Amino acid sequence: MMNKFFLIFIAAVALLPILPTPEFWITLANYIGLYSIVALGLVLLTGVGGLTSFGQAAFVGLGAYATAYLSTQFGLSPWLGLLVGIVITAGAAFFIGAITMRLSGHFLPLGTIAWGLSLFYLFGNLEFLGKYDGISGIPPISIFDLTLNTGREMYGLIWLVVILAVVAIQNLLNSRPGRAIRALKGGGVMAEAMGVNTAWMKIVIFVMAAVLACISGWLYAHMQRAVNPTPFGLNAGIEYLFMAVVGGAGHVWGAILGATLLTLLKDQLQVVLPKLLGANGNFEVIVFGVMLVVLLQYARDGLWPFVRKWLPQKRQVSAPESADALPMRSKHAAGETVLQIDKARKEFGGLVAVNNISFDVKAGEIMGLIGPNGAGKSTMFNLVTGVLPLTSGEVRFRVGNQLQRIDGLPSRSIVRHGIARTFQHVKLMPTMTVLENVAIGAHLRGTYNDVNGIGASIARWNRKEEQVLLFEAKKQLERVGLGNMLYEEAGSLALGQQRILEIARALCCDPTLLLLDEPAAGLRYKEKQALADLLRKLRAEGMSILLVEHDMDFVMNLTDRLVVMEFGTKIAEGVPTEVQEDEAVLEAYLGGIE
Structure with a gap:
């Protein structure tokens, strides 16, 4: 965290209501705070997690309507209304997220629009929620003997929530689950290969973003003392997303910057544009649209990175000089079969990428998997690590004293057994x-x-x-x-x-078995030598290594055994000197391996 900036920010927030600030400024600051809370959730969901949502305004509505209904119809405390609202919102978000977070590409934002509109029309058509007239007469929030009747009195609570949300999200992102969340944006294949349950993490951040929106709705209801469906529709959902994108969707402080800029700009445009155009209407939406297009052209990361350059920065995550050692799993006994591939086959439609291949990897050996481009080597890696399912055949891995089938397991379960990998494309x-x-x-x-x-x-x-x-x-x-x-x-x-x-x-x-997909690609000669030395050291420690590599000098001087593939079929297996002289291998490589 940027400590000096954060302290200055807190001081500025604290001073605003103490100074003789006009009430209108306080009102604007309150709305900026409310919008910031929702935008912070979108930073976590969209900017960091890569999951676009246009429906956050509906979750704001759930928080607002829950407390409005309970406090007006049953006279319950607003704090109980907050608790019930969070429970309802979290439950709804979990259910919706379990369905929509499985979507990808343009289907996900379309899905969020669908449920956002559904909740909006639900608010407007339920009799007990007052339909489109909404609910009025909502009581103010009380903290002990202090009743927050005015906007100035609500200001402190709103911005306290903003500050707590900033701290909470920054703490989360600078942690083990936070790194897993940030890895979602890379597509999830790598994260799953490292043991991350990406489906669960997507639902978690979706629920967290929804709960933040719910809290904003709760504050809004008790500040306005009345609610109706209008602020919780699709237009509001789009504006929240605008705020996150304009400020910098990948940056926590970008949410506050975006909420501030768009709130102030909207306020001014609503005054200026009708005078310029001679007509009333939501013309500011047009300006927002143009601004977003320009921003995506010239500042896709939003405006916060430009502001951050002028602020003192402190490294957020650093390694200690010493710490307790993590427990390590025992290596397999030398000579034991660690990995067993039995007639593995993978078909993509009519294309056979891996054709009934069988081979073993022993404990404490380096085995090379070689062949021309398109031979199916990386596909074999993906079959072993659960990225792709087998069409037929079996993959077994030694767990304890037994070889157990691991085909059919997801990547995150396979790495738990002790298989780790790198990728052909980094x-x-x-x-x-x-x-x-x-x-x-x-x-x-x-x-x-x-x-x-x-x-x-x-x-x-x-x-x-x-x-x-x-x-x-x-x-x-x-x-x-x-x-x-x-x-x-x-x-x-x-x-x-x-x-x-x-x-x-x-x-x-x-890991006890390390799968390396073209590890020497892009390395200079001395770097290759250093890598070979490292792999030999790992082998001496009992590590089993299966590698795909095109650098034949590197492979021949390093590996204990080789498997050669061509067009998905195994054409040779043996020690490097034998494979070098195999006629089928020489023919496959169009001139031989030297």
Whole structure:
């Protein structure tokens, strides 16, 4: 967190109602705070998690209507109304999220529009909610003997919620589950391979964003003392998303910046545009649309990155100098079969990508999987790690003293058994530091799970765990020769260094079998030598390694055995010297391997 900026921000917020500030300014500040709370949820959901939602205004409505109905019809405390509203909203969001978060591409935003409109029309058609006239006579919030009757009195509570939301989201994002959430935007394949339950994480952030919107609705209802469906429709949902995007959807402080700019701009445009055009109407929406198009052309990350350049910054996540060592799983006994591929077959329609292939990987050996481009090597990796399902055949992995079938298991379950991997096309989070990228690999090695870890991260109860995980990431980076780049953005590294980063991330999973997909691609000669030395050291420690590689000198000098594939079929298997002389291999490589 930027400590100095944060303190200045709190001081400015605290001073505003104390100074002789006009009531209109206080009213605007209250609305900015209410909008900021919703936009903060959208930063978590859309900017960080990559899940676009146009329906957050409907969740604002759930919070507002829940407290309005309970406080006017039954005389219940607004605080009980808040609790009931959160329960209803969280339940509705969980149900809606379980359905819509499975959607991808343009189907997801369309789905959010659908349920947003559904809730809006539900508010307007239910008799007990007053239909489109809504509910009036909502009582004010009381805190002990203090009753918040006016906007100036509500101001403190609204901005206290904003500050708490900022702290909570920043604490979450700078933690183990936070790194998993940020990895969602990369598509999820890498996150699942590191043990993240991406479907669950999507629902979690969807529910969190909905609860923040609900709290904003609760504050709105007791500030306005009346509610009707109008502020909870699709237009409001679009405006909330505008605020997050304009400020910077990937930045926590961008939510407040966006809410501030759009609220102030909207207020001025509603006065100026009718005078200029000589007619009344929501002309500000046109200006917002044009502004968004320009912003997406020239500042896709929003305006906050430009502001941040002028602010003092402090590193948010750093590794400790020392920490407790994480427990490590025992390596398999030398010579044991660790991985067994039995007649594995993968068909894509009429195309056979892997054709009934069988081979074993022994404990403490390096096996190479080689062949021309399109031979099916990476597909085989994806079959072993659960990214793709088998059409037929079996994949077994040694768990304890037995070989168990792992085909049919998701990636996150397979890595739990001790199989870690890198990717043919590097998969990392370019804006996260090298340290944080590697720490994702230790996701399953924390003491908190994906359920209780969220609350622990928000409350900072997991600080000891974080130190241990970050120290492990630092140790693995030093092991692979990237110890001097801990705090560089991963996207700034050369391709070869990014591949080494992926190996460090895989080692953070504490695997007994390491799958490396073209690890030497992009490396210079000395870097390849260093990588070969590292892999030999891992082998000496009992690690089993299966690698795909096109650099034949690298492969021949490193591997114990080779499997050669061509057009999805195994054409040879044996030690490197035998494979080099195999006629089928020579023919497949159009001239041989030297």
